Amino acid sequence: MNKKPSTKNQELIIGWLYPELMSTYGDSGNIMVLLKRCQWRGINVKIINIDQKSKTQDLKSIDLLFAGGAQDKEQSIVIKYLKKHETEIRKLIEREVPALFVCGAPQLFGKYYEPSVGKRIEGLGIFDMTSIHPGPKKERLIGNIVADVNWQNLYPKNQELRTKSYMVGFENHGGRTCLGPTAVPFAKVLKGYGNNGEDKTEGVVYKNAIGTYFHGPLLSKNPEIADFLIAKALFIKYSKEIELKKLDNTLEQKARQMIARRLGIKL
Ligand code: GLN
Numbered sequence: 001m002n003k004k005p006s007t008k009n010q011e012l013i014i015g016w017l018y019p020e021l022m023s024t025y026g027d028s029g030n031i032m033v034l035l036k037r038c039q040w041r042g043i044n045v046k047i048i049n050i051d052q053k054s055k056t057q058d059l060k061s062i063d064l065l066f067a068g069g070a071q072d073k074e075q076s077i078v079i080k081y082l083k084k085h086e087t088e089i090r091k092l093i094e095r096e097v098p099a100l101f102v103c104g105a106p107q108l109f110g111k112y113y114e115p116s117v118g119k120r121i122e123g124l125g126i127f128d129m130t131s132i133h134p135g136p137k138k139e140r141l142i143g144n145i146v147a148d149v150n151w152q153n154l155y156p157k158n159q160e161l162r163t164k165s166y167m168v169g170f171e172n173h174g175g176r177t178c179l180g181p182t183a184v185p186f187a188k189v190l191k192g193y194g195n196n197g198e199d200k201t202e203g204v205v206y207k208n209a210i211g212t213y214f215h216g217p218l219l220s221k222n223p224e225i226a227d228f229l230i231a232k233a234l235f236i237k238y239s240k241e242i243e244l245k246k247l248d249n250t251l252e253q254k255a256r257q258m259i260a261r262r263l264g265i266k267l
Contacts, residue, residue: 027068106211
């Protein structure tokens with residue numbers, strides 16, 4: 001089989017949506033992980049912050065999209081700006097540009113989010129899902145979480161790329177998310193709450209966009225997800241499979257196993 005081209009001299013532009021308003025619980029760490037895992041492979045990376053001052057033009061060059069979590073108050077501010085860039089964001093997702101949206105972000109990319117108090121926030125409807133916060137008196141879904149990644153939803157065609165890996169992180173959300181009939185879950189909860197604490201689903205996948213409740217940051221202990229996003233971004237940008245140099249993930253695996261063991265998960 002002919003060798004896949006290397007990542008030398010490749011460049012990726014990562015668009016970070018509203019970093020000032022959406023980066024709860026260490027989510028900005030995901031940007032650092034993506035940056036380092038690209039640099040360690042000789043891939044040049046440019047991070048562009050997308051905020052209310054950004055022009056729609058700025059989104060056209062994005063190869064990988066990221067948005068972190070946010071409290072209800074920030075979500076009601078961000079949605080106005082998201083709507084301003086809605087057409088361009090939708091074009092990126094439909095063009096299968098990979099994206100990672102954490103917690104408060106995927107809630108805004110669903111059909112709607114009903115915050116703890118105040119009016120329903122109409123979302124972008126990219127994910128077929130709805131999220132409802134049952135109100136300030138109801139417990140928040142907080143704690144460590146372990147889930148089995150549904151790799152078949154990330155690599156529906158290439159069986160060989162599905163690494164058997166579970167993921168660990170922590171969650172802190174009041175909103176309960178229900179997936180609609182066309183939505184596929186990102187993972188299956190082994191320990192913790194996930195989307196709603198009932199149906200064992202965690203997150204959502206649409207094309208190469210991932211929505212998840214995993215904070216942590218997610219990618220620091222789950223590097224396979226970071227590499228999925230990087231590999232997909234290179235494939236879409238350069239329209240060819242580009243071999244990602246294998247990196248030593250021993251430390252990440254040890255951290256993951258330690259947390260899984262602490263939660264009594266035998267894997
Ligand atoms: N404000 C949303 C909720 O409570 C999202 C929280 C978050 O992003 N951590 O569900």
